[in-house]
Amino acid sequence: MCLRASQINGCSWCAVDHAREMVEDGAAPERVHSVAAWRDAPFFTERERVALEFTEAITRLADRHDPISDELWSRMTDLFDARQIAALLFEIGAINVWNRINAAIRQPAGHR
Numbered sequence: 001m002c003l004r005a006s007q008i009n010g011c012s013w014c015a016v017d018h019a020r021e022m023v024e025d026g027a028a029p030e031r032v033h034s035v036a037a038w039r040d041a042p043f044f045t046e047r048e049r050v051a052l053e054f055t056e057a058i059t060r061l062a063d064r065h066d067p068i069s070d071e072l073w074s075r076m077t078d079l080f081d082a083r084q085i086a087a088l089l090f091e092i093g094a095i096n097v098w099n100r101i102n103a104a105i106r107q108p109a110g111h112r
Contacts, residue, residue: 001055001088002095003035008059009099012109050075051088058092 003022006014022032034041038052054076057067076085 001051001092003032004038004052004055005059005092005095006099007036008056009096009103011099011102013102013107014095014099016109047079050079054088055092058089059096 003015003018006018019032019035023029028043030041031043034043035052038044038049044052050072053072054068057064057069057072061067080088
């Protein structure tokens with residue numbers, strides 16, 4: 001979720017850092033490299049796909065009048081319990097805040 005939101009927001013520091021974290025956590029390179037194209041990539045489970053769609057919808061709130069459709073919410077509640085949804089909402093919200101901070105200060109990718 002963090003990598004996808006950072007890609008959408010153009011936050012190079014976060015995109016590089018979250019891709020690195022995924023690799024360190026053992027993610028296959030194919031998964032890391034295809035997060036931006038998750039709809040067409042065969043490397044993601046149904047739960048991951050719904051979470052990625054949810055991430056995109058929350059990150060792009062202004063793109064649609066009803067960003068979280070009833071259909072998307074229904075799929076979320078089918079696959080995640082209330083605590084998991086709350087955790088996803090918090091994580092997606094937090095990374096969007098960090099992306100905006102980094103956009104403002106222009107923290108270069110790869111520099112700590």
